[in-house]
Amino acid sequence: QVQLVESGGGLVQPGGSLRLSCAASGSMFSIYTMGWYRQAPGKQRELVAAITGGGSTNYADSVKGRFTISRDNAKNTVYLQMNSLKPEDTAVYYCRATRIMYDYWGQGTQVTVSS
Numbered sequence: 001q002v003q004l005v006e007s008g009g010g011l012v013q014p015g016g017s018l019r020l021s022c023a024a025s026g027s028m029f030s031i032y033t034m035g036w037y038r039q040a041p042g043k044q045r046e047l048v049a050a051i052t053g054g055g056s057t058n059y060a061d062s063v064k065g066r067f068t069i070s071r072d073n074a075k076n077t078v079y080l081q082m083n084s085l086k087p088e089d090t091a092v093y094y095c096r097a098t099r100i101m102y103d104y105w106g107q108g109t110q111v112t113v114s115s
Helices: none
Strands: 004-007 010-012 018-024 033-039 046-051 057-059 067-072 077-082 091-099 102-105 109-113
Touching (some): 018 109, 033 067, 033 077, 046 067
Antiparallel strands (some): 004 018, 018 077, 033 046, 033 091, 091 102
């Protein structure tokens, strides 16, 4: 069993930055693919960025060049550095951990980009 706890959300002005963290409990964190997803009101949940156990990353086109996903396996933590934030980045951001036959989600953290 893996538990995921996100933190770092909040209110930020357009053009600002935030760093989200997702701390994972349990063992074998390093072999999980970790992802950040987001869901805005009235919209479907979408992938923002993901990182494999080997460090390969992929990003949604809408965040490429602005967001960076990283992981610290020693701390069982995955991060999402978000720069040049836009109002359309406003959403609840969720952390996800996956490997074969296992799929875990965090409870989400709110990010609001507004002046």
